[in-house]
Amino acid sequence: MDEFMGAAIAEAELGVAEGGIPIGSVIVHAGRIIGRGHNRRVQNGSPILHGEMDAFENAGRQSAQTYRECTLYTTLSPCSMCSGAILLYGIPRVIIGENRTFLGEENLLRSRGVQLTVLDDARCVQLMHEFIERSPQLWNEDIGE
């Protein structure tokens, strides 16, 4: 297991432990995590704090140069909002845990030159399968459905 995807999964698991949606993310610069986060819809009543957005928020204000040297890890294929944040800040590489349970804006990201790697990680799939079975309405809300 990649160390950084492991950290993103740990964030997703923390989300479950808090009664939330099991999606986590970390942003890595020069071999170091500068921001980590997980979905906080339930915990904070937030419609914008998806895992990736929470990682951006916790990384704080960074220079354009820093963002352009970052890799973002996320346990789930990024939705249009999180993909838009990736494009805004010019994150060049995204490592995706899985895209079986939800396929985000991967085509848009690729069309704008973002390098994507999909790991098809069994633990990421399991976390989402269990969650969607447990809370289908909450999951639909999180993806605007």
Next chain:
Amino acid sequence: MDEFMGAAIAEAELGVAEGGIPIGSVIVHAGRIIGRGHNRRVQNGSPILHGEMDAFENAGRQSAQTYRECTLYTTLSPCSMCSGAILLYGIPRVIIGENRTFLGEENLLRSRGVQLTVLDDARCVQLMHEFIERSPQLWNEDIGE
């Protein structure tokens, strides 16, 4: 002046008064503002709280049905992140104060069926012109440049 664009401009002006970036937004449902916000990069040290994102956050968790009946007003053409949030939640109509000082993802939004109206409002342009002249680096940071 449209009442709701007026409210978005009032949010942008509040941002200036706080020493922040002058971009404001409101989300309207059934003739009533359900969320209002302004850019909080400076005030909260936030890279994700653009005006539109702050309006989504302040509207709180809404049903998919509600989002699909909303109109979002924003003083400035929405960047990729805010456009992604608009697409995630299926907001069907966006009223844009101006797109002279920054052109966001209008083509992407239109290609996905979002109805856009650009007002080319003089006050919105003035707020951005004055801000960009005063704080060019801060503005570049806000758009990932």
